[in-house]
Amino acid sequence: MRRGFIFACTKKSEKEMLDNLIFATNKVYGYKVLAIRKDDFVFLYNIDTDILYGTFISTTDGQYDNSIPLFNGRYPYFVKVQPKTEIKKLNNASIVFRKLKISWRDILSERGVEVLSKILENKNLTLSKNISGLVEKNFRPPIFSTTLWDFPRQSYGDKPKGNNKYPGVTPAFIIYNLIHRYTEPNDLVCDPMAGSGTTIDVCKEERRRVIAFDIVPTRPDIIQADARKLPLKDNSVDMIFIDSPYGDNIKYNEHPLNIGNIPASDEKFYDELEKVMQECYRILKYGKVLAWLIGDQWAKKTFIPVGFKVYERLTKYFQPVDIICVVRRNQSSNTPFWHSKAIQHNFYLRGFKYLIIVKKEHKKQNFGNLKIEWRSYER
């Protein structure tokens, strides 16, 4: 399937983009650029003059190069294009966007491209009142700007990410959001408890390098290792994502070193996770981020604040960055039976997970007992 991507430019950048036939943008829309495939459709929208140019065809996949000699190096995400035929111009494009109920930030479906191209070619197009299907809604998850993250599906895009039948599989949009925030293409991401490999699939699509481990690997690209002893050098990875067991509520496997066989009510569970945290601290580069997904438990009529306990242990080593509330969907307890039980017996079903984001602080320089002696020099 071929899709449509609208790049924005200004009065200043328009000429450079059209002369070089390279359309470029910054990190904010980097996620969109990396979704472009060769032969997709591309448009250029000047936000100062409200003029849309098109239709172009991408001659490459979306690219990243932070040393690109164009645009003063401010736009490292780009695509090379060729005009499909003669370049057409549409004045007052924002009025057309409004009528079509699209934004230049959207990714267009084939139908969206067809409609916009026809308007550009000045072919009189009578728009039906209920024009729909112009935008690819769930092709790329949003990049969230608040601390509440919610997306309706475990996966997104054309290819599955991880295996949604794997117990406790991670929603892929979480990893997607994290790597776009905290890494750049080609950085190395590590998942020490990789399960069905969601992190691997997301990273590969977003052009990050990735290394993943699990005590019982489910696929050949996951390396067998205990997350408390990883075969990696000190200070060697750019980001770590972990969706650890939340106690013994899910049976992953019978391996004796599976931390998911220890109940969250037992302090040993947190002691073992703390060893994982120490190992993460060792392999992570200074100034880089670890994100840990964790949920609380309500079992046997007792509430266990697993998230707070994990946070407490994490901050013994790392500096807090933020805590995200991730909405839980597709829970097995999301049934009328469990909803009525929760109200009848006065307990709550789990509605969210914590995504705890922490950082390995930059090494503080140790000046020891160094005394600074101020001198004045003759000129």
Ligand SMILES: C[S@@+](CC[C@H](N)C(=O)[O-])C[C@H]1O[C@@H](n2cnc3c(N)ncnc32)[C@H](O)[C@@H]1O
């Ligand atoms: C919540 S699942 C991870 C889900 C995964 N992110 C996905 O999307 O499929 C937790 C994983 O931790 C693994 N695990 C438990 N103890 C481990 C240990 N000591 N070392 C490495 N992995 C471990 C389990 O085998 C399980 O696959």
